[in-house]
Amino acid sequence: MRYRRRSILQIAASLPVLGGLGGAACGTPRAAPRFLDDEQRAKVERLADLVFPPDDTPGATALGAVDYIDRLLSGEGLFFGSGPFSGRTPFPDERGLPSGEVPRDAFADAEPLDRVQFEAMRALLHGDDGLRALFTDNLKRVGPHTQLEDLDTAFLDTLVQLVCEGCFAAPEYGGNHDMKGWRLVHFEGDQMPLGFTTFDEARGVYREREGASTSAKDDALDPDPIDEDVAKFLSTAIAFLGGRDTKAS
Amino acid sequence: MTRRQTVFGNTALDSFDVVILGSGCAGGAVADICTRNGLNVLVLEAGMNRYDFLDDPTRAPVSRHACDELKNRRGFILPDPRVEPRTFRRKATDGDRTFTGDVNGLPKTVGGGGVHADLKMPRFEPQDFHLGTDLGDQATASGASFADWPVDYDALEPFYAYVDDAMGIQGDAATNPRDGARSRDFPMKPGVPMYCANKVAPALSSLGYTMFPFPTAVNSQPYDGRPACVDCGFCSGYGCANNAKGSPAVTTLRKALLSGRCQLRSETRAVRLVKNGAGNAITGVECIGADGKRVTVQGDRYVLAMSAIEDARLCKLSDVGNDLVGRFLTFHFQTVAAGIWQDDRLHGHRGRTVTHGFSDFRGAVGDPERPLGGIVEISGSEGPVQEASIYARVLQTLRSLGGAAFDGVMMKKLMRQSPLRDRVTVLALQAEDAPQATNRVDLDPSVVDVDGVAAPRITYDNHPFELAARDVYAPKMMEILEKAGARWVAVLPPDEISASAHIMGTLRMGEDAGRAVVDATGRFFGIENLFAADGSVFPTSSGFNPTMTIVAMAARIAGGLVSAGNPERALP
Numbered sequence: 001m002r003y004r005r006r007s008i009l010q011i012a013a014s015l016p017v018l019g020g021l022g023g024a025a026c027g028t029p030r031a032a033p034r035f036l037d038d039e040q041r042a043k044v045e046r047l048a049d050l051v052f053p054p055d056d057t058p059g060a061t062a063l064g065a066v067d068y069i070d071r072l073l074s075g076e077g078l079f080f081g082s083g084p085f086s087g088r089t090p091f092p093d094e095r096g097l098p099s100g101e102v103p104r105d106a107f108a109d110a111e112p113l114d115r116v117q118f119e120a121m122r123a124l125l126h127g128d129d130g131l132r133a134l135f136t137d138n139l140k141r142v143g144p145h146t147q148l149e150d151l152d153t154a155f156l157d158t159l160v161q162l163v164c165e166g167c168f169a170a171p172e173y174g175g176n177h178d179m180k181g182w183r184l185v186h187f188e189g190d191q192m193p194l195g196f197t198t199f200d201e202a203r204g205v206y207r208e209r210e211g212a213s214t215s216a217k218d219d220a221l222d223p224d225p226i227d228e229d230v231a232k233f234l235s236t237a238i239a240f241l242g243g244r245d246t247k248a249s
Numbered sequence: 250m251t252r253r254q255t256v257f258g259n260t261a262l263d264s265f266d267v268v269i270l271g272s273g274c275a276g277g278a279v280a281d282i283c284t285r286n287g288l289n290v291l292v293l294e295a296g297m298n299r300y301d302f303l304d305d306p307t308r309a310p311v312s313r314h315a316c317d318e319l320k321n322r323r324g325f326i327l328p329d330p331r332v333e334p335r336t337f338r339r340k341a342t343d344g345d346r347t348f349t350g351d352v353n354g355l356p357k358t359v360g361g362g363g364v365h366a367d368l369k370m371p372r373f374e375p376q377d378f379h380l381g382t383d384l385g386d387q388a389t390a391s392g393a394s395f396a397d398w399p400v401d402y403d404a405l406e407p408f409y410a411y412v413d414d415a416m417g418i419q420g421d422a423a424t425n426p427r428d429g430a431r432s433r434d435f436p437m438k439p440g441v442p443m444y445c446a447n448k449v450a451p452a453l454s455s456l457g458y459t460m461f462p463f464p465t466a467v468n469s470q471p472y473d474g475r476p477a478c479v480d481c482g483f484c485s486g487y488g489c490a491n492n493a494k495g496s497p498a499v500t501t502l503r504k505a506l507l508s509g510r511c512q513l514r515s516e517t518r519a520v521r522l523v524k525n526g527a528g529n530a531i532t533g534v535e536c537i538g539a540d541g542k543r544v545t546v547q548g549d550r551y552v553l554a555m556s557a558i559e560d561a562r563l564c565k566l567s568d569v570g571n572d573l574v575g576r577f578l579t580f581h582f583q584t585v586a587a588g589i590w591q592d593d594r595l596h597g598h599r600g601r602t603v604t605h606g607f608s609d610f611r612g613a614v615g616d617p618e619r620p621l622g623g624i625v626e627i628s629g630s631e632g633p634v635q636e637a638s639i640y641a642r643v644l645q646t647l648r649s650l651g652g653a654a655f656d657g658v659m660m661k662k663l664m665r666q667s668p669l670r671d672r673v674t675v676l677a678l679q680a681e682d683a684p685q686a687t688n689r690v691d692l693d694p695s696v697v698d699v700d701g702v703a704a705p706r707i708t709y710d711n712h713p714f715e716l717a718a719r720d721v722y723a724p725k726m727m728e729i730l731e732k733a734g735a736r737w738v739a740v741l742p743p744d745e746i747s748a749s750a751h752i753m754g755t756l757r758m759g760e761d762a763g764r765a766v767v768d769a770t771g772r773f774f775g776i777e778n779l780f781a782a783d784g785s786v787f788p789t790s791s792g793f794n795p796t797m798t799i800v801a802m803a804a805r806i807a808g809g810l811v812s813a814g815n816p817e818r819a820l821p
Binding site (some may be wrong): 086111198218 | 251317318328329332333398443471477479481483490491590592593596598599632637643648660661663664665667668670671727733737738742
């Protein structure tokens with residue numbers, strides 16, 4: 001156990017800056033760079049909520065997807081966050097349980113781009129095939145009643161992908177506000193440095209985190225039960241792939 | 250402007266016995282073996298370093314990799330196909346190409362593919378080294394070209410044992426019935442199993458299959474100054490946040506950097522091997538540095554370790570090697586079966602991605618009911634961004650087939666009910682891929698990258714050999730999942746565009762120049778000081794994950810640089 005503790009602290013001691021006790025932010029973006037004007041943004045909000053709609057729970061816009069998209073288009077947001085830890089979980093204590101020591105949020109720091117990656121980011125955003133042109137051109141054709149099926153395929157594909165990222169990527173990138181996206185789908189998010197298991201050196205065995213088993217059944221965060229609509233959808237999709245619904249057969 | 254560090258280790262070195270191209274699993278092992286034995290080496294890496302204190306003897310390296318799904322999806326350590334494209338076609342008769350983009354992309358960073366891989370590292374089995382003989386007429390049927398290796402399992406075993414210790418392998422020697430003899434046990438016992446493996450275990454047992462813990466270069470206890478894994482779940486596809494994974498940057502390469510005999514230059518991309526006038530020796534490597542300027546570096550000997558596609562590309566760019574350069578490209582032909590549980594949460598996003606497998610589908614030579622396939626990995630799921638993207642693709646596909654509009658309500662239900670993250674188990678068969686001379690890497694005639702360098706073109710089509718194995722084993726994989734309790738089971742269609750990260754061949758190793766590119770020591774026929782030391786030299790692909798054998802073979806080739814004719818003497 002002492003060795004495990006020491007080796008974790010060895011990493012902690014090497015971190016450029018180690019945060020104080022319990023002070024980790026949840027990743028709320030520090031600034032909100034914008035590219036879209038108010039009219040464009042309203043259109044994107046409406047389309048995003050068609051991709052991931054609000055009901056009695058938040059939809060894409062409330063989860064932060066449009067903030068994420070706007071930040072990406074601005075070119076001023078985070079492209080690659082750094083590491084190793086976000087500060088969302090603490091270091092383990094001597095027993096492998098959560099301690100009061102929390103690493104700072106290194107995800108919020110920008111990792112540098114090398115010469116080739118810088119050119120890749122420029123290609124992603126700029127030029128005739130870049131995201132800025134794609135959004136600017138396509139939003140001109142979006143009206144108050146435009147539906148997803150009316151969109152150009154390339155724009156729809158990109159919009160859907162970015163909505164997925166904006167709802168469920170780490171909050172440091174500008175979406176998934178306060179981790180509401182993760183909570184909505186029962187995902188624990190990044191768990192380092194605590195992790196789900198601890199090696200107990202004194203006994204030479206692993207211990208699994210209480211209430212979050214890796215090896216055994218765990219219903220603590222059970223997702224919504226599969227309803228009839230989803231079951232029917234899965235049966236259709238699986239049949240399309242040549243598979244089978246064993247309950248039906 | 251802050252200039253980041255791009256030269257590591259002994260920055261004062263200016264004369265090198267060996268120049269190693271690539272800092273991944275193979276390059277790291279070559280650097281480690283050479284420096285342990287007194288050679289000075291220069292390691293060239295095209296990508297960036299993402300570790301603080303990489304070469305600081307007083308502090309542990311701090312990884313800037315993280316449990317960050319988006320960072321990896323954006324290509325943090327992968328080549329971006331917008332600026333570094335590859336091209337693809339199935340056959341030469343398809344024209345110049347049928348696809349331009351990401352084809353078999355592997356990480357480009359200090360530590361190479363050993364950073365993102367979950368480092369499943371089984372050994373090849375003894376039979377794998379002489380299939381050219383064992384398969385008889387089948388070895389050359391329908392354009393196949395199975396060949397014996399000039400090195401057998403027994404010759405490689407001491408180097409397998411070196412890798413066990415150098416990278417830290419966990420496993421259980423008594424459990425894989427296909428394992429060859431071992432000179433010593435794994436240095437670490439298996440870690441915590443994932444629930445998905447435990448869930449499938451009874452079904453495997455009842456069907457007569459033998460599940461075993463996957464040999465993996467991940468610490469299951471503190472080892473070599475690195476902590477034990479905590480099963481964070483971000484393993485395959487991610488750099489490790491606490492260095493429990495035995496990636497070269499924190500094991501072999503790091504040891505070389507601390508030896509005083511190694512200099513690493515990151516963001517330094519090799520674009521041409523310079524030959525002497527007679528064409529029988531290399532006199533330098535032309536590179537593009539971090540500032541975009543070209544520079545030529547020199548050493549006594551040169552070792553290619555950039556992975557099979559990039560090795561062959563550089564040879565083609567340099568007009569180096571014989572007519573077989575680029576040919577006999579192999580992957581593992583993956584058959585992937587998914588089972589979805591209706592009423593059970595499997596939380597496959599916790600754990601090391603794959604903790605168990607079975608080798609019963611490796612098959613037997615000459616048995617059509619048990620054709621040669623490969624090891625099967627039992628794995629969990631991806632993160633929520635990937636999950637959402639899969640649902641979106643399915644919904645868009647249904648729409649394109651004439652269904653209704655993109656169904657956002659269904660999208661949300663799928664994410665909340667999570668059939669493809671919290672309820673899925675995947676079986677992945679890594680089946681032997683028949684080598685064919687027509688499957689190859691050459692230069693695309695017109696597509697270039699951001700530096701104006703010709704893109705590699707992959708020409709690859711399946712052989713009836715691996716398709717027959719898929720036909721036999723795919724139904725059995727569905728049977729296993731159904732028996733384990735999955736309600737929905739399916740085998741996914743194979744990749745349209747080649748995407749495997751298991752890439753072998755292109756610089757085939759053999760006994761004579763008429764049938765191979767390099768000899769048994771890894772040296773190019775006809776070029777006295779050029780060697781290849783990664784998966785590119787594999788004559789056949791086996792049916793087991795290649796990294797362990799890549800590193801063992803690299804160590805053996807490095808041993809030959811140190812001690813010609815007796816490479817074992819170079820081992821610690």
